[in-house]
Amino acid sequence: QVQLVESGGGLVQDGGSLRLSCAASGGTSSIYTMGWFRQAPVKEREFVAGITWSGLSTSYGNSMKGRFTISIDYAKNAVYLQMNNLKAEDTAIYYCAASTVRVGLGRSPSGYNYWGQGTQVTVSS
Numbered sequence: 001q002v003q004l005v006e007s008g009g010g011l012v013q014d015g016g017s018l019r020l021s022c023a024a025s026g027g028t029s030s031i032y033t034m035g036w037f038r039q040a041p042v043k044e045r046e047f048v049a050g051i052t053w054s055g056l057s058t059s060y061g062n063s064m065k066g067r068f069t070i071s072i073d074y075a076k077n078a079v080y081l082q083m084n085n086l087k088a089e090d091t092a093i094y095y096c097a098a099s100t101v102r103v104g105l106g107r108s109p110s111g112y113n114y115w116g117q118g119t120q121v122t123v124s125s
Contacts, residue, residue: 002026002114004096009119012086016123020081022096022116028053030100034079035112036070038092038121047107048094049081059105063089088125093118 008020024031035050049070050059058070069082079096097112106112 002028002031002098002100004098004114004116006094006096006116006119009094009121011122011124014086014088014123014125016086017082017084018086018121020083020094020096020119020121022079022081024077024079024098027100028077031098032101032103033099033105033112034070034072035097035099035106036079036081036094037097037109037112038090038094039118040092043092045095045109046092047109050105050107051079052105057105059107061107083121086121086123088123090121091123092121094121 003025005023031053036048039045047061051070055072067085071080095118096116098114099112102111
């Protein structure tokens with residue numbers, strides 16, 4: 001079993017930055033991929049960024065490229081999402097996810113079998 005705990009959300013002004021953290025524990029040796037997703041009210045869960053546990057491959061949602069960066073800290077078993085130049089449309093609950101079943105980066109929530117509880121990000125315009 002993998003446990004994921006997110007932190008770092010909050011309220012930020014348009015153009016500001018936040019760094020989200022996801023602490024992983026439990027069966028981390030079984031993780032193939034880590035991802036960040038977000039969900040705004042009345043919208044579907046959206047892929048934000050993903051990284052293979054090796055750190056060799058990353059992927060980003062189209063509207064996040066150039067603004068968001070995903071990274072891994074192996075010493076802390078943590079995955080980070082650095083978000084710069086935030087916009088009002090980035091407002092959502094952000095979820096950390098892990099996949100122990102799919103090899104390779106996936107952009108669909110169905111490819112991830114462990115989820116954190118989510119952290120709220122609110123960008124004021």
